[in-house]
Amino acid sequence: MWGLTTVVAAFAAALVVMSFAFAGGAVIVAIPLAIVLIVIAAFLDFRRRRKTAESIHSERESREHGVEFTESDKRTLTSE
Numbered sequence: 001m002w003g004l005t006t007v008v009a010a011f012a013a014a015l016v017v018m019s020f021a022f023a024g025g026a027v028i029v030a031i032p033l034a035i036v037l038i039v040i041a042a043f044l045d046f047r048r049r050r051k052t053a054e055s056i057h058s059e060r061e062s063r064e065h066g067v068e069f070t071e072s073d074k075r076t077l078t079s080e
Contacts, residue, residue, distance in 0.1 A: 008041035 012034035
């Protein structure tokens with residue numbers, strides 16, 4: 001789990017626990033706020049992972065087209 005996601009999830013859990021400790025009325029605010037924070041953290045984490053995956057794929061594609069073998073490479077790589 002990513003560092004920011006862990007911090008946001010811990011903060012959201014603390015809000016819910018605190019709302020139960022200091023009267024029940026705060027639950028009306030704390031639980032939706034906690035859900036919103038968790039959704040935002042998950043969105044940011046998924047976006048970061050997608051960007052990482054895209055960069056890996058683009059790096060792989062750029063390497064596939066740029067490889068050129070010399071004659072000695074071709075002789076070495078050919079199985080007999």
